[in-house]
Amino acid sequence: MNITWNPWHGCRKYSEGCLHCYVFRIDGEHDIDSRVVRLNADFDLPVKMTKKGYKVKPGDVVYTCLSSDFFLEEADDWRERAWEIIAARRDLKFIIITKRILRASGCLPADWGEGYEHVHIGVTCENQRRADERLPVFLNLPIRHRFIVCEPLLEKIDLLPYLSGGGIEQVIAGGESGPGARLCDWEWVLAIRNACADAGVAFHFKQTGALFRKDGRIYRIPRRLQAAQAVRAGIDIVGRE
Numbered sequence: 194m195n196i197t198w199n200p201w202h203g204c205r206k207y208s209e210g211c212l213h214c215y216v217f218r219i220d221g222e223h224d225i226d227s228r229v230v231r232l233n234a235d236f237d238l239p240v241k242m243t244k245k246g247y248k249v250k251p252g253d254v255v256y257t258c259l260s261s262d263f264f265l266e267e268a269d270d271w272r273e274r275a276w277e278i279i280a281a282r283r284d285l286k287f288i289i290i291t292k293r294i295l296r297a298s299g300c301l302p303a304d305w306g307e308g309y310e311h312v313h314i315g316v317t318c319e320n321q322r323r324a325d326e327r328l329p330v331f332l333n334l335p336i337r338h339r340f341i342v343c344e345p346l347l348e349k350i351d352l353l354p355y356l357s358g359g360g361i362e363q364v365i366a367g368g369e370s371g372p373g374a375r376l377c378d379w380e381w382v383l384a385i386r387n388a389c390a391d392a393g394v395a396f397h398f399k400q401t402g403a404l405f406r407k408d409g410r411i412y413r414i415p416r417r418l419q420a421a422q423a424v425r426a427g428i429d430i431v432g433r434e
């Protein structure tokens with residue numbers, strides 16, 4: 194089962210991909226200031242117990258920190274405890290997606306070693322500039338499972354130089370959703386997909402986004418169809434198990 198664990202909530206906009214951040218959008222609808230970062234009541238969710246054992250069951254996939262960034266400065270005092278919680282549940286798979294990978298080396302737990310086997314870290318690269326800035330750092334960190342998230346994909350990106358070394362397990366690409374969504378182009382998605390094919394890396398086209406250009410024509414795609422249209426494209430590359 195897939196679980197969402199948001200140990201803290203709130204963030205600061207950091208790069209181009211953050212422009213239409215859904216955390217800010219949804220908080221804004223409820224008059225909440227997303228820049229005020231706070232601990233959530235569910236901070237210890239992965240180690241919470243019921244009479245029948247852990248609330249989060251062995252084997253579950255835990256999507257971590259989706260309403261913030263795990264390596265956000267404002268969370269520095271809380272992260273050590275979060276790592277302890279993660280370390281206590283090696284029977285789960287934790288997925289962490291960050292834009293702040295440049296901070297990660299100073300934010301890893303003392304016993305991290307070459308990485309925890311059950312922690313998968315993904316770095317967002319929305320454009321070439323952020324790929325060039327983040328991926329060399331990412332590839333040099335000790336991490337057992339690495340993936341790249343090109344979402345919202347804002348321009349054509351050449352990822353091949355970062356895929357050839359074998360350190361990346363998967364690339365996920367997708368357009369932007371929500372009000373004011375920026376354009377995503379089929380050719381940009383294909384360029385990433387082809388780089389993955391050349392490098393033997395798994396690829397997943399997650400969603401088209403709300404504004405999608407294909408063969409020079411721009412389509413407005415309702416949210417309920419964005420993932421389905423990506424599946425219909427049939428361009429995923431399944432990774433090696």
Ligand code: SF4
Binds near residue numbers: 204208259260261
């Ligand atoms: S880093 Fe993520 S959570 Fe933070 S503002 Fe950017 S998109 Fe939103």
